[in-house]
Amino acid sequence: MKHKSKQVQEKLRIGKYYNENDLVFCNIDGIPINPTTITTRFKSILKKVRLEDTRFHDLGHSFATLLLETNEHPKVVQELLGHSSITATLDIYSHVSIR
Numbered sequence: 001m002k003h004k005s006k007q008v009q010e011k012l013r014i015g016k017y018y019n020e021n022d023l024v025f026c027n028i029d030g031i032p033i034n035p036t037t038i039t040t041r042f043k044s045i046l047k048k049v050r051l052e053d054t055r056f057h058d059l060g061h062s063f064a065t066l067l068l069e070t071n072e073h074p075k076v077v078q079e080l081l082g083h084s085s086i087t088a089t090l091d092i093y094s095h096v097s098i099r
Helices: 002-017 035-048 056-069 074-081 086-093
Strands: none
Touching: 035 056, 056 074, 056 086, 074 086
16 A cells, blocks of 8 residues: 555646556656566566576466465456456466366
């Protein structure tokens, strides 16, 4: 909630110049963060913790895999990942062994 509160404060401060995109992570004025900036920061963090071969995209796979391995319903995983169909989710994560 701390992040959301800060975002609301910035939105009020900027007023009509705030770009309402309903994004969780954006620049101070609501504009999407440049993907290159995210990648650069992510790689910097990975280097510090010696996980340099990890891609930002891998986080979604890890998230989905952990959910499915803890018996979360595939439909919930589909919705959280933003997949348009359950088939897409199951095709990608069918290798996950549900315990």
